Amino acid sequence: MHLFPPASCPRLVVKIGSALLVDPEGAIRRGWLEGIAADIAARVAAGQQVAVVSSGAIALGARRLKLVKGGRASLEDAQAAAATGQIALSQVWAEVLAANGLTAAQMLVTLDDLEDRRRYLNAAATLGRLLSLNVVPIINENDSVATAEIRFGDNDRLAARVAQAADAHGVVLLSDIDGLYDRNPALPGAEHIATVERIDRRIENMADRGSASGMGSGGMVSKIEAARIAASAGVSLAIANGRIDRPLSADARHTVFLPEKRTRARKAWLAGRLTAKGSITVDEGAAKALAEGRSLLAIGATSIRGMFFRGDLVTIEGPNGPIARGLAEYDAADAQAILGIRSEDQADRLGYAPRSALVHRNHMALL
Incomplete structure (x- = not known):
């Protein structure tokens, strides 16, 4: 054996x-x-x-x-x-x-x-x-x-x-x-x-x-x-x-x-799931923050792919490939609207009080 x-x-x-x-x-x-x-x-x-x-x-x-x-x-x-x-x-x-x-x-x-x-x-x-x-x-x-x-x-x-x-x-x-x-x-x-x-x-x-x-x-x-x-x-x-x-x-x-x-x-x-509905690409600063256990904020995101809704699984892509998977806090359209925007400026874009993150650390798994 x-x-x-x-x-x-x-x-x-x-x-x-x-x-x-x-x-x-x-x-x-x-x-x-x-x-x-x-x-x-x-x-x-x-x-x-x-x-x-x-x-x-x-x-x-x-x-x-x-x-x-x-x-x-x-x-x-x-x-x-x-x-x-x-x-x-x-x-x-x-x-x-x-x-x-x-x-x-x-x-x-x-x-x-x-x-x-x-x-x-x-x-x-x-x-x-x-x-x-x-x-x-x-x-x-x-x-x-x-x-x-x-x-x-x-x-x-x-x-x-x-x-x-x-x-x-x-x-x-x-x-x-x-x-x-x-x-x-x-x-x-x-x-x-x-x-x-x-x-x-x-x-x-x-x-x-x-x-x-x-x-x-x-x-x-x-x-x-x-x-x-x-x-x-x-x-x-x-x-x-x-x-x-x-x-x-x-x-x-x-x-x-x-x-x-x-x-x-x-x-x-979450990490083992195979059917992500879309992806969010982030910059180097956001990738580093995720590695330190932080949530993904809109200011660190650079692009959105796919048609997903709040609660769907998304892959988070860094400069060198996939780095995490998590549950989206926003629909794809709203996430697209606040890309790169500071939290205090997001309400004007969305017309409602923004959530704290695109993907919260409690609903995210690093790959």
Whole structure:
């Protein structure tokens, strides 16, 4: 148990990619899955609570429905394949876990379920109760109702958000690669990165786009985005090779992304949200003030993008990229009207008494 052992990680989320669960012909790799179930059972017996984010429904459904391009030729095909394949996927998970004395539960979520605060708290409560009962939740995006515009798009980011909702301590992304390399691992001289302390532009540039198997929707870019979400919630994340037997107990090479300091739950939720309605660009002085824990004032803002309303999530962009996310105190039109204006002059522009900030520090999370 070399990846996040139970003693140091009481609660773990394991994400399994389509290429590991399903062979190129669209059949479940049952022998490999039985090994994973045995690994999970060993961890549960040692006191660890485990949740699984499982891909594979679309690939399984596409085979049963004989759909071209693995069921991804159109949104309608993907939804039909997901609806059909999810039954097979949940059934096989229930069987392999039951063989190890464990009970499985199915949770299908949409992006909105984890972006809306009330629904997020409901999902978190369900996960917490299942895990406390030593049930193994099998979680997947509800692809049968998700649209192209409103979805996670990959289970890497979903796993990071689930870890946040479950108050987990670690995430393992099992994939067809054993971690992050400084360039495409197929290129000569590519070097494996064992530990990432901070995700910066240099780390982002190492990401190789695309899914090697052609079945999944993720790639190294999505895994780094997942690591960023996890880190902001104080959760460690590992990318590990799943193309070996019993990968959760094997002493194999992997990459670990270290977490930041665990933050208050609401701020971690804000930082991990994916559907910002717009953005506010700020100058260097405002960026420095935000880093010191201050609110965003209109005088430090330079431009507005997007159509958002008071209470919507917005990204705050500094001179070198995104620096924070928070809830807007103004509609976009009113925020545009007071850009760069001192607080004492804003009432004349707006026709009403201004609020103290464009984004208040209590409703903001630094990235």
